[in-house]
Amino acid sequence: MAGDSHSSPSSILPILYEDNHLLAVVKQPGILSQADDTGEPDMVTLLKEDLKIRYDKPGNVYVGLVHRLDRPVGGAMLFAKTSKAASRLSESVRSRQFDKIYVAVVHGAPAASSGRLRHYLSKDAARNTVHVSNRPVNDAKEAILDYAVVAKHRDCSLVAVKLVTGRSHQIRAQMSAIGCPLFYDRKYGAPAPEGEQDIALWSASIGVSHPVTKEWMTFLSRPPHHGQWAKFSDADYTNALHIVPSEGYGR
Template identity: 60%
Template structure:
């Protein structure tokens, strides 16, 4: 599998993760992004032995888009610190069923994860072992009972966008785990895409921003124009 590299230097590499590939190795034994990038670096730079690559954040297996990895331990430490201190900005776009009542809103819920089921439960108020989950969204366009929505995460909880949008009655297209009426995408994918990553470069401290767009020819993204997809990617930049 060829990699789509969005940015690379001696310290970091940003790639476009295809939907359906795990961020790191799991029980399935399927090829994962961490292993794939290590092998790519090993071949391209003819590196002997093991290649260091730090996993800074994860995308759910069915999700595609921009993903950053650290190529040195120093970069991994500093990027992880940026995640902890919320200096790591992430924006997404998704296609949801129906049309949200509010064109633009901030959502605050509380999420509790069931590790055995790999699923989360959303609560409107604080609950035992539940963590706060915050995001902002804006509806960019609606067509054929589907809406294209731009999302900015303020917290990074498991399945956060999927669960919160489903909780307000608008599950993501193709997301059977959180209540969509049909698997419109197939192949285990859902209509959620990591459109941008913004973070201080771990060495230079300059702002590093990388963007990615889904394939406008694939459903359900094809419901909307390329210009609308580009508009969704720009809302929080």
């Protein structure tokens, strides 16, 4: 398991683990995973700049994107430092040997305390949303996740989610589809809060076989101690890493 995080000189990229092949960091909400046409800050560019500074590299620096997090989502994120590592890690993602556990604070509580959700998601590019269907429709992609309610607090629940597929906006859309939108996620039906807030979704754990040593590596990130996250204890967040059903998934 990876050790405690430390911050790089760029101060906004807490490092969970680093060696010659891997770089696991904490993505802050609001930062893009990779560059788009807006020109706004993205993780790949920020990490390249950080590595050049820390290792005094005059030329190009390689940073391979292994997986993505939606822009409003924070938490653990893994990158490759060589093309060989990127290829092997990407294969782990494709073969579903890449464990991802998220925590989310949702309105209300699911009818069942745990279970598997299977939907079909259609992209609406104009609105940057996905539409959820219960059965296959044209161009829709199957979306599967396992979830478990970890704790409840008045009008909300802390839910742990393990992705089986990795679709854009998947957790946000599927939880909304069962009547439990994520806090602050107005795009998927949550009540509008006062002022701007990051949606209550966090990448809490990534597990993967090291691309060279083959050792199973786990990288953990706890959500911040404010907002809806503050309603739940450290014990709740620890429990979230072990409570999600894992039938048919992962190693």
